[in-house]
Amino acid sequence: MSVDGPEVTAEPGAEREPLDLGPLVNELRAAVGPEHVVTHEHQLRTYESDGLLQYAVTPGAVVLPGSTEEVRAVVRACHLAGVPFVARGAGSGLSGGALPIEDGVLISLTRMRSILEVDLDNQRVVVEPGVTNIAVSQAVAPDHFYPPDPSSQIVCTIGGNVAENSGGAHCFKYGFTTNYVTGLELVLPDGDLVQLGGKELDAAGPGLLGAFVGSEGTLGVATKIWLRVMPKPETVRTLVAFFGSPVQAGEVVSEIVSSGIVPGAIEMMDNLSIQAAEDYTGAGYPTDAGAALLVELDGSEAECEVRFGEVVAICERSGADSIRVAQDEAERELIWKGRKAAFAAMGRIAPNYYVQDSVIPRTRLAEVLGRIEELAREYDLQVANVFHAGDGNLHPLVCYDGSNPDEAERAEKCAGMIVKACVDAGGSITGEHGVGVDKKRYMPEMFTDTDLGTFQRLRCAFDPEQRSNPGKVMPTPRLCGEVPGPYRRHPLEEAGLAERF
Amino acid sequence: MELAAALAAADGTVRVHGARTKLAWARGDPDIELSTDKLDDIVEHNVGDLTAVLEAGVPLSRAQQRFAEAGQMLALDPPDQGATIGGAVATNDSGPLLARYGGVRDLVVGMRVALADGTVAKSGGKVIKNVAGYDLAKLFVGSFGKLGAILEVSVRLHPLPPATATAVGRSDDPDALGRAALALSHARLEQLGLDVRWEDGAGAILARFGGAAAGPQAEAAARLLGDAELVEDDEELWQAQRDAQRSAGGLVVKVSALQTDLPDLVRLAREHRAVLVGRAGLGLYWLRLDDGDYDALVRAVRGRFTAVVLDHPAGLEPGPHEPADAGARMLADRVKQRFDPERKLV
Numbered sequence A: 001m002s003v004d005g006p007e008v009t010a011e012p013g014a015e016r017e018p019l020d021l022g023p024l025v026n027e028l029r030a031a032v033g034p035e036h037v038v039t040h041e042h043q044l045r046t047y048e049s050d051g052l053l054q055y056a057v058t059p060g061a062v063v064l065p066g067s068t069e070e071v072r073a074v075v076r077a078c079h080l081a082g083v084p085f086v087a088r089g090a091g092s093g094l095s096g097g098a099l100p101i102e103d104g105v106l107i108s109l110t111r112m113r114s115i116l117e118v119d120l121d122n123q124r125v126v127v128e129p130g131v132t133n134i135a136v137s138q139a140v141a142p143d144h145f146y147p148p149d150p151s152s153q154i155v156c157t158i159g160g161n162v163a164e165n166s167g168g169a170h171c172f173k174y175g176f177t178t179n180y181v182t183g184l185e186l187v188l189p190d191g192d193l194v195q196l197g198g199k200e201l202d203a204a205g206p207g208l209l210g211a212f213v214g215s216e217g218t219l220g221v222a223t224k225i226w227l228r229v230m231p232k233p234e235t236v237r238t239l240v241a242f243f244g245s246p247v248q249a250g251e252v253v254s255e256i257v258s259s260g261i262v263p264g265a266i267e268m269m270d271n272l273s274i275q276a277a278e279d280y281t282g283a284g285y286p287t288d289a290g291a292a293l294l295v296e297l298d299g300s301e302a303e304c305e306v307r308f309g310e311v312v313a314i315c316e317r318s319g320a321d322s323i324r325v326a327q328d329e330a331e332r333e334l335i336w337k338g339r340k341a342a343f344a345a346m347g348r349i350a351p352n353y354y355v356q357d358s359v360i361p362r363t364r365l366a367e368v369l370g371r372i373e374e375l376a377r378e379y380d381l382q383v384a385n386v387f388h389a390g391d392g393n394l395h396p397l398v399c400y401d402g403s404n405p406d407e408a409e410r411a412e413k414c415a416g417m418i419v420k421a422c423v424d425a426g427g428s429i430t431g432e433h434g435v436g437v438d439k440k441r442y443m444p445e446m447f448t449d450t451d452l453g454t455f456q457r458l459r460c461a462f463d464p465e466q467r468s469n470p471g472k473v474m475p476t477p478r479l480c481g482e483v484p485g486p487y488r489r490h491p492l493e494e495a496g497l498a499e500r501f
Numbered sequence B: 001m002e003l004a005a006a007l008a009a010a011d012g013t014v015r016v017h018g019a020r021t022k023l024a025w026a027r028g029d030p031d032i033e034l035s036t037d038k039l040d041d042i043v044e045h046n047v048g049d050l051t052a053v054l055e056a057g058v059p060l061s062r063a064q065q066r067f068a069e070a071g072q073m074l075a076l077d078p079p080d081q082g083a084t085i086g087g088a089v090a091t092n093d094s095g096p097l098l099a100r101y102g103g104v105r106d107l108v109v110g111m112r113v114a115l116a117d118g119t120v121a122k123s124g125g126k127v128i129k130n131v132a133g134y135d136l137a138k139l140f141v142g143s144f145g146k147l148g149a150i151l152e153v154s155v156r157l158h159p160l161p162p163a164t165a166t167a168v169g170r171s172d173d174p175d176a177l178g179r180a181a182l183a184l185s186h187a188r189l190e191q192l193g194l195d196v197r198w199e200d201g202a203g204a205i206l207a208r209f210g211g212a213a214a215g216p217q218a219e220a221a222a223r224l225l226g227d228a229e230l231v232e233d234d235e236e237l238w239q240a241q242r243d244a245q246r247s248a249g250g251l252v253v254k255v256s257a258l259q260t261d262l263p264d265l266v267r268l269a270r271e272h273r274a275v276l277v278g279r280a281g282l283g284l285y286w287l288r289l290d291d292g293d294y295d296a297l298v299r300a301v302r303g304r305f306t307a308v309v310l311d312h313p314a315g316l317e318p319g320p321h322e323p324a325d326a327g328a329r330m331l332a333d334r335v336k337q338r339f340d341p342e343r344k345l346v
Helices: A021-031 A039-047 A069-083 A133-140 A157-166 A208-212 A246-258 A269-281 A300-319 A329-340 A340-349 A360-378 A405-424 A441-448 A450-464 B002-009 B060-069 B085-091 B136-140 B174-185 B213-225 B235-243 B260-273 B294-303 B326-339
Strands: A061-063 A085-088 A103-110 A113-119 A123-127 A179-185 A195-197 A221-228 A233-241 A265-270 A290-301 A322-325 A352-355 A382-388 A393-400 B015-017 B034-037 B042-046 B051-055 B108-114 B120-124 B148-158 B164-171 B193-199 B202-210 B226-229 B251-256 B275-279 B284-289 B308-310
Touching: A021 A061, A021 A069, A021 A405, A039 A061, A061 B213, A069 A085, A069 A103, A069 A179, A069 A221, A085 A157, A085 B164, A113 A133, A133 A157, A157 A221, A179 A233, A195 A208, A195 B326, A208 B136, A208 B326, A233 A246, A233 A300, A233 A329, A246 A265, A246 A360, A265 A269, A265 A329, A265 A450, A269 A290, A269 A329, A269 A340, A269 A382, A290 A300, A290 A329, A290 B294, A300 A322, A322 A329, A340 A382, A340 A393, A352 A405, A360 A382, A360 A405, A382 B251, A393 A405, A405 A441, A441 A450, A441 B193, A450 B120, A450 B326, B002 B015, B002 B108, B002 B148, B042 B060, B051 B060, B060 B085, B085 B148, B108 B136, B120 B136, B120 B148, B136 B148, B164 B174, B164 B213, B164 B235, B174 B193, B174 B202, B174 B213, B193 B260, B202 B213, B202 B235, B213 B226, B251 B294, B260 B275, B260 B284, B260 B294, B284 B294, B294 B308
Parallel strands: A061 A103, A085 A103, B015 B034
Antiparallel strands: A113 A123, A123 A221, A179 A195, A179 A221, A233 A290, A233 A322, A265 A290, A265 A382, A352 A393, A382 A393, B042 B051, B051 B148, B108 B120, B108 B148, B164 B202, B164 B226, B193 B202, B193 B275, B251 B284, B251 B308, B275 B284
């Protein structure tokens, strides 16, 4: 689908002369202190990529504000100077969503890492954006936890999680970041400060809070975040079962889910990933297994007892080659290690790989896996598969050798075709990594030009000059245009009888 | 599409409505009313995927019946009264299941809308995990149709619990109710619902469990509560909780507070002879006054809490239904300007 029309114009600032950031840099130094502004070329280079190293852009300056007021001053200065900015937490994202802009300012929020309040009675935690994901769970331990647990949770920040609407291994049961954010303090791209929601639920008005979470840094900078935490489950039961093929394991997933069981986590690996991970971890996964299915139930002792028995019975009935039940926490960790090492271990199979993040309706798994196999053959590449099986989120890893240009090109094409196969099956181009720069070219597979134009209306309401993380998410740059006409007050409103929204 | 065309062609201010069960909650005064009643198709029920696509005018009860046949539910249980899915989404209505499954915004995974100029656009999708593009579906939750008409909603479903059981702890001491709610919401039990009720000087905390071990879990909750009643046939109890979120001809105020505010809200209800129900673990409460000094109750609540008037008697000025934060109001207005620059939708 082509995206063109009168709305589409050059990216704001795309063809301008290189900007002299000098005057702005002085203002940034005044705002946050000279020691928190980075301008030396070699230091700037350390910020050139996020977690997706294929993309690298050296920013014009990096600034590290230490407070909401400093963020406001920085954003305000960028606004007045007409300079775009990118806000970043740990920079561990996997879609190039925090990729800097040349001649732009990169705002690193890692100095803002205070946990401002822990209110266990009300099960709320209030944090600055640079607080790591794991720190929230640690702050409410041992009786509570913060459910979203992306695999980068030791380093990734809550601010980044809000931008990406991060999930994790337990989101089939517990949901995503958006389900746990009850309030946000935001610095809008013009430097204005607003608060959406707070400790309380259900603020009146449209769902601005829900619209901001997952907006990938394009609507402003979150400077304070209210989160809901939950009591820790009474018990956790974990098993890994091995099957002849992913399709067979996929049928087991369907059977578990259709019997009304909602596992805390349900993860699958194919043979290639098992081999790679086993080499790396020695977790004891049989390397000849066609698929490994990790199932974890959590909740009350009484409920888990009954349900875990059902899961074991389903696996046995469906012809599992073997089933390993974790007998203690150490064994549970070992089983998880086998799964969590899958990405890192892929380096043993090939020097480079593309990770896709597509989602499919779970019932289409067999068909889509078949299509992925076909594509791997067609492009003569190895494709390993790791899935969050409960919610149909696939992470196909397309392996290649980047020093071979032909292979690299085939890998990129193959990865694109896999995304298309998932969208054609009724799915999505990304389940948790975000669109960023990496997947924006796939957006037209999912959304029409009109859909994208409607997204743009939201963008323009928050950021009419599009200075907050421009060039991300949307496949083609679009302008905002003026808001038509001066605002007219309705007579009823004049009389104080009706409200504006 | 007919609705989109009608919207674009409308000459005057417009309100889009579903079954008109919550009209009192809206504040606008439209020239034209458009109904979603022809949009009544259950477009998809993907049993194996636990998802569904519903047109906006589908009555919630009809959708629930359909899902129940497959042992599933949409975990959204506001007072029914014939309400449509579109209306529930537009007003961000909810019921006791909020405690376990979250609210509308946690259940809606995609949406198709018609904007005031007739533009029809979709966001999200029909898979439960998806971060592609802005989550406009969530923007429309609680929008009262003022950003556009909701045409179609994709939702995630949950398995119907095979059995339920409820532990009911009773007390007429507001602080004892508060302590009981705190103990339960912090217990390592997975409640289907955790509610408070205060009516005619008597209070109760209700903890509902569902699943293969609903009974044993309810017993554990009853032990925590001390002197508690165990109810296995508990549907009526929860129906009464939902019913108290509405008043025919009287006043209902929804309060966004905290769980630790529970004793104060009970005292407020006692003083004003109102009925109080709410999600005890989440701090959302509904005060109902069928007959009495409405203004005094509204004043008392507004003086201390963030609250909106929902149902209200004729003649009572319900006050604004908008965000408390001035910045959020400004931002909501900027969104309105982009989605409906002519301010057609009221």
